[in-house]
Amino acid sequence: MAEEKKEPWLNQMALATVILAVCATLSTFKGGSYSTASVINQTLASDQWAFYQAKSTKQHLYALQVEQLKLQEMTLPAKEKIQSAYSQKIADYEEQVKRYGLEKKDIESKARSLEDQRDDAQSHGKPFGVAVMFLQVAILLNSISGLMKAKRVWWSSIPVGLIGLIFFANGFLGFF
Numbered sequence: 001m002a003e004e005k006k007e008p009w010l011n012q013m014a015l016a017t018v019i020l021a022v023c024a025t026l027s028t029f030k031g032g033s034y035s036t037a038s039v040i041n042q043t044l045a046s047d048q049w050a051f052y053q054a055k056s057t058k059q060h061l062y063a064l065q066v067e068q069l070k071l072q073e074m075t076l077p078a079k080e081k082i083q084s085a086y087s088q089k090i091a092d093y094e095e096q097v098k099r100y101g102l103e104k105k106d107i108e109s110k111a112r113s114l115e116d117q118r119d120d121a122q123s124h125g126k127p128f129g130v131a132v133m134f135l136q137v138a139i140l141l142n143s144i145s146g147l148m149k150a151k152r153v154w155w156s157s158i159p160v161g162l163i164g165l166i167f168f169a170n171g172f173l174g175f176f
Helices: 008-075 080-148 151-173
Strands: none
Touching: 008 080, 008 151, 080 151
16 A cells, blocks of 8 residues: 655644634633633622622611701700710711711722723633634634645634634733
8 A cells, every 4th residue: 555645735724723722721721710710700899899899788778867966966965064064976977977988998999900800811711712613713714624634724824824813812911
């Protein structure tokens, strides 16, 4: 049986397939990593917003209590000891209202930071997902061209693979 002569383009096609497969594997891992980061940051941001809401509720309760005490204070006889106690309690509650306001600002800042991290992870994760699709199609076309020894099929896989590589690079660099 005579040995078949191997065409030189088959070596190039095999090397291209290996490169595409490596990039597809890396895209899968990086896309999964960014997806996980996105979900985790969304959960953490939701926790912060729930904490923010709890602080808002407490702040509102103290503000209502301040208003109620001020109204009660107005109806009291002008006894210095009683009015002093009311004034002290009102001042304490107003301080609590201010404290909750400051705490809410910190919580909001943390929540927004986590949302920014989530958005960043999503913006990096999406291109990796698209890259995997194009790279897998290019690998499939390379396999078909190698089996059929059809150079035209291999040439058709090159633009598909390049698109996949562009999305792969975009996942890292975020240039579009």
